[in-house]
Amino acid sequence: MGGETKFHPYTAKSKRKQAAGDAAPAAPVGATVVAQFKSPEGEVCGPPLNLPADVNPEQLALLLNNLLQNEDPLPYSFLVDDTEITQNLHVDIIQGLQRSTEDLVTILYRPQAVFRVRSVTRCSSSLTGHTEAILSVCFSPDGTQLATGSGDTTVRIWDLATETPQFTLEGHKNWVQIVAWSPDCQILASGSMDSTIRLWNPKTGKPIGDALRAHSQVITSISWEPMHLNENCNRFASASRDGTVRIWDATLRKVLMTLSGHTGPVMCVKWGGDGLIYSASRDKTIKVWESTQGKLVRSLEGHAHWVNHLALSTDFILRTGPYDHTGSTFPDRSTAHAAATKRYNAATANGTRKERLASCSDDFTIFLWEPSTGKKPITRMTGHQQPVTHLSFSPDGRTIASASFDKSIKLWDAEKGVFISTLRGHVGAVFQVCWSSDSRQVLSGSRDSTLKTWDLKTKKLKIELPGHADEVYSVDWSPAGDKVASGGKDKVLKIWKH
Incomplete structure (x- = not known):
């Protein structure tokens, strides 16, 4: 920002000088x-x-x-x-x-977004029930339900209208680290350290059949096929520490394809909007697969250490599918599919704006890629001084926020990968970042037991949300922007509102 002195001990004085001298730089008449x-x-x-x-x-x-x-x-x-x-x-x-x-x-x-998301300022509910740490929180695409996975081996579904527990889903034999909603909100998938995936009906809380067994190690990531590519919403990809990615049919309950090629644990998988599947591994590579036959398209190399997480410029639109901030509902699958396709085409300017991929690593860097066009990175983003654990594109696809063990969040321009700003304030490692649906605020959860929201315009802390008694592992902002959910080591799910 023009004239701002970073880390200047006399900011108050320099501001006063600026104020006094403000008359000088006025435009000539x-x-x-x-x-x-x-x-x-x-x-x-x-x-x-x-x-x-x-x-x-x-x-x-x-x-x-x-x-x-x-x-x-x-x-x-x-x-x-x-x-x-x-x-x-x-x-x-x-x-x-x-x-x-x-x-x-x-x-x-x-x-800019026509609607505005109001900043969350207070904790409206502290929900107990889990008996071990909460490892993942995730709002459903339509924003009506919330799922949490925990170290107590259960998945819980919470009713957001009343902010009360709705269902407890039991079956896993070990920690549940991943919960993922199908784009039509009809199925909830959970992945566990017991190497299995389970499917649940979120409307009844009942399991859909028995556990899905194919992986030989911990499930690290699950990603559903976007609705605009498949109106039946029945396929998803799972990644595991066994080094494979598997594509499943949720209705037939079987593996359709196994994508093997990584030589280390796969830590993250994303199903892109153009039908490509991206997987990030501890073998330092990201592999790009096509989803019809499971062929390897290309391998993206450049990171010098484990790749921890991937984010797509289309993530928000893929996650929400047909549902926008107005809370629309759809009579049948085909109208929902048409709405999802229309929203995706608008977000990608009918395919002229290519899908971008960002990857973050234990080598302290972030790479920006355009995987549909080539295997060379657009740019390498440096500045973090510790491993980068998580990153997220703003819903409008213009900005990337990254979270690191160096206690900071950094903002980057998603077009060229240029550094914008560092958001400092946490006194412990930052585990996760996510955006408000109008792309104007960033939310972070940290080891220091707080959540913080940051204003994209001022690049400053907007609101601090203390209340958790221990580390905050997972945060999510509802697609409509009206609620934030957080969970962590203190076993309490907190819902935050304006």
Whole structure:
């Protein structure tokens, strides 16, 4: 940010100086700048305009909405050379970037989410029931139910309307580290350290048949096939420490394909929106498979240590499928499938915006890839000083948040992989990060027993949420943005609201 001094011991004083000197950098009376609006896709919008140098973002939005002939005005953010205009054109660009008023300035505009997610500020429920640590929390795609997996070998489903326990699912013989909802919310899959996967009916809490046995070691990750690719929502991929990925048919309850090729435990699997499956392993590679015959498409190499986690730029849209923040319901599968396809096409600009993959590793780095086009990384992102354990793309696909054992969260531009900012405040390792559905806030859960929400615009701590008695292992933000759930070592599930 322009003029901000990092780690300066006299911030209060320097702020005062700035305030006193604020009159100096005001734009000269009558100064103008010739500017041209450009869309994220690179299309020019309208003719070059002669704008007053002190034009602010609100005025630019007014102007752009007129140019684009939007019936309802939409919110936009404006950037010049990757610098956002926050005060006005003169302060941020002419002075901040030392640009001449003679130059033609190209202003990149980005549409923002029309709805706003309110910040969660209080714990509305502390739900007991699990007798060991909670290892994973996950909202259903439609946001009506919540599932938790625990060290007590059970899975629990919670009713979010009343914030009460709904079902306890018993059957696993060891810790349940993974819970994953099918895109149509009809099946909940759980993966355990007992090497089995179990399927449950979340509406009744009953098991769907017996355990699925094929892996020989701990289940580390489960990912369902996105709804826009398969309206029956019956296929999912599972990863295990046995080094394989298996593709299952949930209705036939059998393995369709086994993807073997990794020489170490597979820690994460993702089923992408273009029909590719991505797997990350402790053999330091990421493998890309096609999902119809299970062929290996390419191997992505570059990490110098274990690959811990993968995130896709399409994650949010794949997770929510047909369900948006309005709480829509669908009479049958085909209308839901059509809605999911429409949302996916809108999010990927009908396939012109390629799916990005980000991987994080114990080598302290993050790599950004475009796996459909090649095996060379777009960029390598460095800056963390400890293993990077988790990362997450914002729902609009523009920003990546990464969590590390170095107690910080870092924000990166998802287009070029450029570093944006470090969010400091946790005093213990950060285990997980996730986003609000409007891409304006980041949520983190840490070993220091707190959750924190961070504001993407100010790059500062928004709200601290203390309350857990011990380490927070897993956090999730509901797809509609109205609730946050967290669980950890103190065995208590907490629901947070505005």
